[in-house]
Amino acid sequence: MTPDNKFGGSFGPNEWLVDEMYEQYLKDPNSVDENWKVFFAGRNGTPKPSTPSTPPTPKREQAKVEAPAPVAPPAPQVQPVQSVPPVQPQTPAAPQTVRQAAQPLPTPAQPVAKPVKEISTPTAARVEPLRGxxxxxxxxxxxxxxxxxxxxxxxxxxxxxxxxxxxxxxxxxxxxxxxxxxxxxxxxxxxxxxxxxxxxxxxxxxxxxxxxxxxxxxxxxxxxxxxxxxxxxxxxxxxxxxxxxxxxxxxxxxxxxxxxxxxxxxxxxxxxxxxxxxxxxxxxxxxxxxxxxxxxxxxxxxxxxxxxxxxxxxxxxxxxxxxxxxxxxxxxxxxxxxxxxxxx
Missing domain, CATH: 3.30.559.10 (Chloramphenicol acetyltransferase-like domain)
Known part of the structure; x- marks a missing residue:
């Protein structure tokens, strides 16, 4: 087993799929596609950094082998990245030094007093004497x-x-x-x-x-x-x-x-x-x-x-x-x- 991230992370989130194919290649080299076979055969560690548009180039020592020259997998077509002009930082506005005059707090409105109806109070309730x-x-x-x-x-x-x-x-x-x-x-x-x-x-x-x-x-x-x-x-x-x-x-x-x-x-x-x-x-x-x-x-x-x-x-x-x-x-x-x- 090779260490994790054995391909230098060049496959991004597809690294797990490449790992499985590599394990399969180690068990049976003929079980993978010829292009992957050549790719795995030419890898003995972390690949050298390369641009996405250029396929990996085999080392010269590998060219001396009598085996047929490896055929590089077709390079995926990459859309050119348009250059984006750098964003100019905006200079923060200078704080205003003019202090506004303090506004007086609003006075809460007084509730409108409703007129109270005058209730006539009886001078005396009906009083019944207790007798006998x-x-x-x-x-x-x-x-x-x-x-x-x-x-x-x-x-x-x-x-x-x-x-x-x-x-x-x-x-x-x-x-x-x-x-x-x-x-x-x-x-x-x-x-x-x-x-x-x-x-x-x-x-x-x-x-x-x-x-x-x-x-x-x-x-x-x-x-x-x-x-x-x-x-x-x-x-x-x-x-x-x-x-x-x-x-x-x-x-x-x-x-x-x-x-x-x-x-x-x-x-x-x-x-x-x-x-x-x-x-x-x-x-x-x-x-x-x-x-x-x-x-x-x-x-x-x-x-x-x-x-x-x-x-x-x-x-x-x-x-x-x-x-x-x-x-x-x-x-x-x-x-x-x-x-x-x-x-x-």
Whole structure:
């Protein structure tokens, strides 16, 4: 093998083809054309530089060989190159020494001010005084701001309560009629719990200017009722069921329903709101999970009932998955109490 570029690069990009023919010539000189055979036979290194129009001339020593004189390949016809006049370099123009005067920066145009329409402001909006029961609620809410409270939150499985409610309502449907709600059941359970823990049914007061705790003789359970008014607004009323500790479930249910009917008819009196010792509110009916309601003065406890549903992490599961995993619906109860009477 001869080194690369063995022909001095005289064939340009066709050098690879000449190399292949040269390799073929080395293996079998008769496998190439006679002209190439003579050319390769006369090459033993880098060829001498020659013009494209003149074929390579064999050396004199090679002329002494008895072999027939090599025939030079026909020279390719080369078009004469026309002479191009040299490009005269252009002399760069001399920089101008005259400095132009600095132009002042343009001042941005001021936005066109549009005239503002004058809007007539009413001297006063329509003000409706709060009278009667509504006025009493406002006073209670403002007074509740002075009550230091704490809140305990618990999530309780509701499967057993749901099943028992279904059994009760099916019995009422076949017998006397009527319907039991979850608020009825939770409210009555709250009364039974207060009978076992009467210290929760208390209120803060003062005795001769000193802090004191009052213990009512009865459990008067306040029921939060959300009512729609004729003008579309809503009103929260909290009348109370008096003497709940002596009632059975039937008596409690009947008194509860009578109080709700009075609230819807607008026949509640001030006495219906007086003497409340604890309250029950059920924001779960509007989808609230749990809340921290206000505790008014004169009460020691308010129980909030949240929405009854599957835990959030299982609400997207199928019914089959919930059944296989034995997942129960839960209800969240919040107990907000006066921290002055419940200090533990």
């Amino acid at each position: 029961v509504a006025n009493r609620v406002v006073q209670s809410m403002e007074a509740s701001l002075t009550v230091p409270t704490a809140t305990s939150v618990r999530a309780i499985p509701a499967k057993l309560m749901i099943d028992n409610r279904t059994v009760i309502n099916n019995h009422l449907k076949r017998a006397r009629g009527g319907k039991v709600s979850f608020t009825h059941i939770i409210g009555y359970a709250m009364i039974k719990a207060l009978r076992q823990m009467p210290e929760m049914n208390a209120f803060y007061t003062e005795l001769e200017g000193k802090p004191a705790i009052g213990h009512p003789d009865h459990i008067n359970l306040g029921i939060a009722i959300d009512l729609a008014k004729e003008d579309g607004s809503r009103q929260l009323l909290v009348p109370s069921i008096k003497g709940c500790e002596e009632m059975d479930f039937g008596q409690f249910w009947s008194t509860y329903e009578s109080l709700v009917k009075k609230a819807r008819k607008g026949t509640l009196t001030v006495e219906d709101f007086a003497g409340t010792t604890c309250s029950l509110t059920n924001p779960g009916t509007i989808g609230t999970v749990h809340s921290v309601p206000r505790l008014v003065q004169g009460q020691g406890l308010i129980l909030g009932v949240g929405a009854m549903d599957y835990p959030a992490e299982f609400q997207g599961a199928s019914e089959e998955t919930i059944a296989n995993l034995a997942i129960s619906k839960v209800v969240t109860l919040t107990s907000t109490y006066d921290h002055r009477i419940i200090q533990g």
